[in-house]
Amino acid sequence: MTYARVWVLAAAFALGAGADAVVAQTTPDQVEAGSDAGLDLWIAEFRARALEAGIKADVFDAAFAGVSYDENVIRRDRNQSEFTKTIWEYLETAASDLRIANGKKALESQRAALEKIEAQYGVDKEVIVAIWGLESAYGTFRGRDSAIRSLASLAYDGRRQAFFEAELMDALRILQAGDTSPAQMTGSWAGAMGHTQFMPSSFQLYAVDFTGDSRRDIWGDDPRDALASTAAYLKHFGWTLGQPWGVEVTLPDGFDYLLANREILKAPEEWAALGVVGVSGKAVPNHGPASILLPGGAEGAAFMIFSNFEVIERYNTADAYVIGVGHLSDRIAGSKPIAQGWPVQDRALTFDERIELQTRLTALGFDTVKIDAKIGPLTINAVRDFQVAQGLLPDGYASPRFLDSVRAAR
Incomplete structure (x- = not known):
């Protein structure tokens, strides 16, 4: 530990020494960015804000x-967006034979509690178990990182400072309420905690x-x-007991792919009248x-999705995650298993x-609204609009082949 760090910590936590005194004597240009000394300066400043927000000094210091x-x-925070899988690669892990078998065992081990939870909250027990399975492998990998250390490092880093400061403040409130101790408050590198990986604000x-x-x-x-x-x-966000997240369907020859749009809602009998039926x-x-x-375009599996799909999205917005939870719960x-193939x-x-x-589509007049590397509904709509303009099959699928088509467009 450097002398600067010892001094900053002592100044920050000594009786009667506030953050203003620390900052007055040690400024950011005197410490290395991304260092323990820099973090300690940030902690000294944050401590004053936390105490003003009602956190007790002894809780903060502990x-x-x-x-x-x-x-x-x-x-990991800066590189996480580089990690990508296709939907079929993701499902191979999310709903593997081992995870399905372990999920059935986990359900049986907690059946009494899960049946009571299902009755009390109106949420299907298999979906709860599936989230448990994807988030922590049924409690076997809950994460060992200190939530306080992770959140403090992320807030100090500044890329999403407001978000992580708010989460850190909620983590302190959890400690102050006595739900757990600093040593037990562990989880993922991003501050998600426990069996089902709650962020402090969600907790x-x-x-x-x-x-x-x-x-x-x-x-x-x-x-x-x-x-x-x-x-x-899940109940807070509108879960409907007994309603599937989605059902695999087959599409008729000549299906109008412009209808495969999250904004177009029809009753199942209306879809059936158009030839969209279950795989049976x-x-x-x-x-x-x-x-x-x-999710895999016209060459992949098709799903009829219901409002519970959006509820799972509140846990994680990625379509792959939602389908992973849903399909695992079904299994x-x-x-x-899913009957149809994928464009492997x-x-x-x-x-x-x-x-x-996203940049090229927007420049060509097909606005994705955000340039964030997330292929969500807004980008899918832009993809589909480009496909229509170019005379391509408008399935909204953003593949490497589609990117080549965009690169070639003028």
């Missing part, structure tokens, strides 16, 4: 005792004490509080208004390619 700058967290809003011990414990070996908290979260050949039961999703309940000759676009795609 939480930050020994906290240091985590370079690994910063590296504050939706976590529940299911076991009745006056603590909302999502970190310990007993997963029941975490499972009930996940149900409470029968009309999909009426679970409410639905849209058609083609745990005994359903069959394709690879996923890299981060830079997605940025390029």
Whole structure:
């Protein structure tokens, strides 16, 4: 530990020494950016704001005792967008035979609690188990990173400072409420915690004490509080018990791919009248208004998705994640694998390619609204509009082949 760090910590936490005194004597240009000393200066400033927000001094000081700058967290945050998989590659892991088998075992091990949670919150137990499985492999990989250290490093780094400062403040409120201790408050490198990887803000809003011990414990070996908290979260955002997230369907020859749009909702019987039916050949039961999703384009599997799809999106907005949770939950309940194939000759676009795609489409007059490397509904709409203009099949699928078409356009 450097002399500068010892001095900053001593000044920050000594009785009567506030952040203003620290900043007055040690300024950012005197310490190296991305260093323990720099983090300590930031902590001294943040401490004043936390105490003003109602965090007790002893709670703050106990939480930050020994906290240091985590370079690994910063590296992973900056590089995470480079990690991409196609939907079929993702599903190979998300709904692998092992994860399905372990999910069935996990459901049986917690069946009594899960049935009570399902009855109390109106959320299907298999979906809760599937989220548990994807987030922490049914509690076996809950994460060992200190949430305080991770969030402090990310807030100090500044790329998303306001977001991580708010999460860090909520983490301190959790500690102040006595739900856990700083040593037990562990999770992923990004600050997501426990069996089902709640961020502190989500914990504050939706976590529940299911076991009745006056603590909302999502970190310990007993997963029941975490499972009930996940149900409470999904219920808050409108989960409908018994409604599927989606159903695999087959499309008729000559299907109008412009209809495969999240904004176009039809009852299943209306879709059936257009030739869109389940893989069994029968009309999909009426679970409410639905849209058609083609995550692998016209050459991949097609799904009729219902409002519960959007509820899972509140946990993670990526279509692959939502389909992963949904399909895993179906398999745990005994359903069959996805019947249709995928365009396995394709690879996923890299981060830079997605940025390029959005930039080029927007420049050509097909506005993606955001240049963020996320192939969400807005970008899919722009892809489809370009396809229509170019006389291509308008399936909204952003593949490497499609990027080549955009590069060649004038």
